[in-house]
Amino acid sequence: MPDTLVTAAILVIGDEILSGRTKDKNIGAIADRLTETGIDLREVRIVPDEQAEIVAAVNALRARYTYLFTTGGIGPTHDDITADSVAAAFGVGIDVDERARAMLLERIKPEDLNEARLRMARIPFGADLIANPISKAPGFRIGNVFVMAGVPQIMNAMLDEIVPTLTSNAPVISRTLEAANTPEGTFAGALALIAKAHASVSIGSYPSMTPQGFLNRIVVRGRDAAAVEAAATAVEAMLAGLTR
Amino acid sequence: MPDTLVTAAILVIGDEILSGRTKDKNIGAIADRLTETGIDLREVRIVPDEQAEIVAAVNALRARYTYLFTTGGIGPTHDDITADSVAAAFGVGIDVDERARAMLLERIKPEDLNEARLRMARIPFGADLIANPISKAPGFRIGNVFVMAGVPQIMNAMLDEIVPTLTSNAPVISRTLEAANTPEGTFAGALALIAKAHASVSIGSYPSMTPQGFLNRIVVRGRDAAAVEAAATAVEAMLAGLTR
Numbered sequence: 001m002p003d004t005l006v007t008a009a010i011l012v013i014g015d016e017i018l019s020g021r022t023k024d025k026n027i028g029a030i031a032d033r034l035t036e037t038g039i040d041l042r043e044v045r046i047v048p049d050e051q052a053e054i055v056a057a058v059n060a061l062r063a064r065y066t067y068l069f070t071t072g073g074i075g076p077t078h079d080d081i082t083a084d085s086v087a088a089a090f091g092v093g094i095d096v097d098e099r100a101r102a103m104l105l106e107r108i109k110p111e112d113l114n115e116a117r118l119r120m121a122r123i124p125f126g127a128d129l130i131a132n133p134i135s136k137a138p139g140f141r142i143g144n145v146f147v148m149a150g151v152p153q154i155m156n157a158m159l160d161e162i163v164p165t166l167t168s169n170a171p172v173i174s175r176t177l178e179a180a181n182t183p184e185g186t187f188a189g190a191l192a193l194i195a196k197a198h199a200s201v202s203i204g205s206y207p208s209m210t211p212q213g214f215l216n217r218i219v220v221r222g223r224d225a226a227a228v229e230a231a232a233t234a235v236e237a238m239l240a241g242l243t244r
Numbered sequence: 245m246p247d248t249l250v251t252a253a254i255l256v257i258g259d260e261i262l263s264g265r266t267k268d269k270n271i272g273a274i275a276d277r278l279t280e281t282g283i284d285l286r287e288v289r290i291v292p293d294e295q296a297e298i299v300a301a302v303n304a305l306r307a308r309y310t311y312l313f314t315t316g317g318i319g320p321t322h323d324d325i326t327a328d329s330v331a332a333a334f335g336v337g338i339d340v341d342e343r344a345r346a347m348l349l350e351r352i353k354p355e356d357l358n359e360a361r362l363r364m365a366r367i368p369f370g371a372d373l374i375a376n377p378i379s380k381a382p383g384f385r386i387g388n389v390f391v392m393a394g395v396p397q398i399m400n401a402m403l404d405e406i407v408p409t410l411t412s413n414a415p416v417i418s419r420t421l422e423a424a425n426t427p428e429g430t431f432a433g434a435l436a437l438i439a440k441a442h443a444s445v446s447i448g449s450y451p452s453m454t455p456q457g458f459l460n461r462i463v464v465r466g467r468d469a470a471a472v473e474a475a476a477t478a479v480e481a482m483l484a485g486l487t488r
């Protein structure tokens with residue numbers, strides 16, 4: 001376990017997400033994996049397929065967080081500009097990488113490896129490759145930035161390879177308490193006092209609507225099991241008191 | 245139609261999205277509505293329930309885009325800090341708003357309107373309210389920032405009220421052409437040439453995986469119907485040539 005908190009950000013690259021045509025599934029999937037691993041996801045951004053926007057976001061996020069994960073824009077078409085943009089963000093060159101070309105040749109016949117497909121082997125200088133067991137075109141890691149595919153099945157396969165290499169914190173322990181048909185406003189005052197008394201944990205209250213009415217979930221999260229348990233017990237007692 | 249492009253950003257506020265516990269549905273819903281309306285969504289950020297993070301993101305995004313839409317953090321519990329954070333971002337005061345209190349009293353009995361519930365009537369000075377037909381606690385608009393609930397049903401109801409008030413561009417016209425079982429690498433070179441020849445439209449290629457294999461969709465988007473049609477016709481002819 002490191003001395004300081006290991007943090008992360010996600011950068012989703014793609015006009016199709018901003019237009020609504022494609023509904024992102026990668027943010028939730030990466031968030032789940034990072035939480036399981038004990039890494040704090042602190043920020044997410046979605047930007048269009050424009051180099052200046054990608055460069056600015058990569059540089060802002062890689063400077064601020066331990067890790068940055070990007071998704072999208074590493075295919076063979078003209079709108080796939082992530083690799084070139086990341087190279088520009090790091091101020092390094094980029095060219096066809098022989099390791100990446102060899103990976104592509106595992107799936108593509110040499111006579112079919114045209115200029116467009118070779119774009120998928122363009123890797124910034126100094127980067128390590130991330131294998132793609134599904135369609136072979138690799139992602140890459142440069143510095144603290146992991147560049148992954150946007151297709152969810154491929155992104156998840158790349159994440160399987162990346163996660164074991166990450167430094168992580170002690171995992172966050174979480175306890176969820178349900179308050180069905182009890183409006184948040186009934187317990188919000190008491191919950192605020194519990195949150196204040198148990199400042200080493202984070203306590204969130206999350207309303208959702210079900211056909212049966214509002215369902216509130218109170219989630220206690222923290223890295224110290226005893227502290228989480230103590231706060232959860234206090235919330236439980238408070239909720240039980242409401243229905244007396 | 246305005247002279248310059250009307251743009252927008254979304255700011256999702258919530259630890260529960262960053263932890264993966266809740267999967268966001270609002271980004272896609274807002275993106276769809278903006279696209280229908282002819283407003284260009286240019287950026288999305290997700291930040292935690294921390295005032296400094298919310299203030300920084302609100303100020304960065306409201307300065308840069310025509311409109312900013314926020315979701316989450318306007319309930320009665322201690323972790324609902326969006327209204328106070330937006331007031332801080334604008335440098336204005338905040339207090340219980342009598343119009344908002346009256347809205348809450350449409351649903352909550354006066355004796356049940358405790359301090360926690362009154363938090364939902366705290367509105368930055370100078371803001372206009374956004375009605376909430378579902379649970380009454382309003383959102384608000386201040387400057388070019390629209391502050392909405394995080395619960396999707398309520399967020400969508402607020403959006404219904406907001407959208408007719410927005411200035412918009414001519415809507416974007418979009419044509420989608422499918423290339424089933426034709427790898428992107430086969431047509432990427434030809435597509436890049438078409439994109440260059442039809443520079444007034446944007447052409448994206450979006451691969452997805454189905455049980456039958458890769459399915460690529462090529463999307464031509466633009467505000468000039470004739471230009472979109474011309475580019476789509478060129479893409480169609482190019483794809484037809486591949487299967488000859």
